[in-house]
Amino acid sequence: KQEVTQIPAALSVPEGENLVLNCSFTDSAIYNLQWFRQDPGKGLTSLLLIQSSQREQTSGRLNASLDKSSGRSTLYIAASQPGDSATYLCAVPTNPGYSTLTFGKGTMLLVSP
Amino acid sequence: DAGVIQSPRHEVTEMGQEVTLRCKPISGHDYLFWYRQTMMRGLELLIYFNNNVPIDDSGMPEDRFSAKMPNASFSTLKIQPSEPRDSAVYFCASTYGGALIETQYFGPGTRLLVL
Numbered sequence: 312k313q314e315v316t317q318i319p320a321a322l323s324v325p326e327g328e329n330l331v332l333n334c335s336f337t338d339s340a341i342y343n344l345q346w347f348r349q350d351p352g353k354g355l356t357s358l359l360l361i362q363s364s365q366r367e368q369t370s371g372r373l374n375a376s377l378d379k380s381s382g383r384s385t386l387y388i389a390a391s392q393p394g395d396s397a398t399y400l401c402a403v404p405t406n407p408g409y410s411t412l413t414f415g416k417g418t419m420l421l422v423s424p
Numbered sequence: 425d426a427g428v429i430q431s432p433r434h435e436v437t438e439m440g441q442e443v444t445l446r447c448k449p450i451s452g453h454d455y456l457f458w459y460r461q462t463m464m465r466g467l468e469l470l471i472y473f474n475n476n477v478p479i480d481d482s483g484m485p486e487d488r489f490s491a492k493m494p495n496a497s498f499s500t501l502k503i504q505p506s507e508p509r510d511s512a513v514y515f516c517a518s519t520y521g522g523a524l525i526e527t528q529y530f531g532p533g534t535r536l537l538v539l
Contacts, residue, residue, distance in 0.1 A: 345527055354428070354515055354530035355467075400467070410455055411480065412528065416466040 313338045313405050317415035324391055325423050332386040332418045334401035339379045341403045346375050346386050349398045349417065358399075359386075391422045428531035430516050436537045442504040445534045448497055449518030457528060458491055458501050459515040467515070473499065506538045 347355040400417040429448040
């Protein structure tokens with residue numbers, strides 16, 4: 312059974328810092344991995360989707376990497392801003408060929424001005 | 425497109441009452457997912473549909489929970505009777521082609537409080 316773990320559970324940083332969020336998964340036979348953002352009281356919004364053939368994806372100040380063999384992914388946020396404050400969740404397909412996702416519990420990020 | 429639409433956004437009810445949550449997926453999407461989110465258990469998949477047909481309902485916690493998708497533009501999640509432990513945020517999400525290809529698009533959620 313696929314399990315996804317995110318470390319740390321919460322992170323507080325001053326504005327301007329570069330930071331890394333971690334995600335690990337138990338079954339490395341995945342087709343892709345996704346990072347989502349959830350603002351308080353809101354739904355999830357997809358940030359980045361990395362296919363298994365890719366090693367990383369970039370969107371603006373965000374960079375996500377994927378290492379299937381070690382079952383790990385990282386989300387790097389450069390020059391953090393207060394607007395980045397949110398919960399970040401990673402997700403992988405529950406099983407190869409399945410259409411469902413297994414989510415981590417997320418990392419709650421607070422960026423202080 | 426307006427995105428995934430859920431109603432109501434908030435629901436407060438008393439134990440034993442019937443609760444119906446509604447979802448309108450993004451037009452053209454062929455997959456619809458119902459999730460429940462709590463602090464303790466995180467985001468859990470309850471059930472999902474493909475082309476209006478329920479595919480996997482193994483995440484539905486009890487027989488008190490039921491879901492339907494009568495057409496491609498509407499789905500309901502019903503809890504009858506409701507219990508305090510059902511208090512959570514319920515999300516609906518939709519996508520085209522499943523998790524193998526595309527991301528899932530989430531609605532804003534329904535915050536349910538059962539007293």
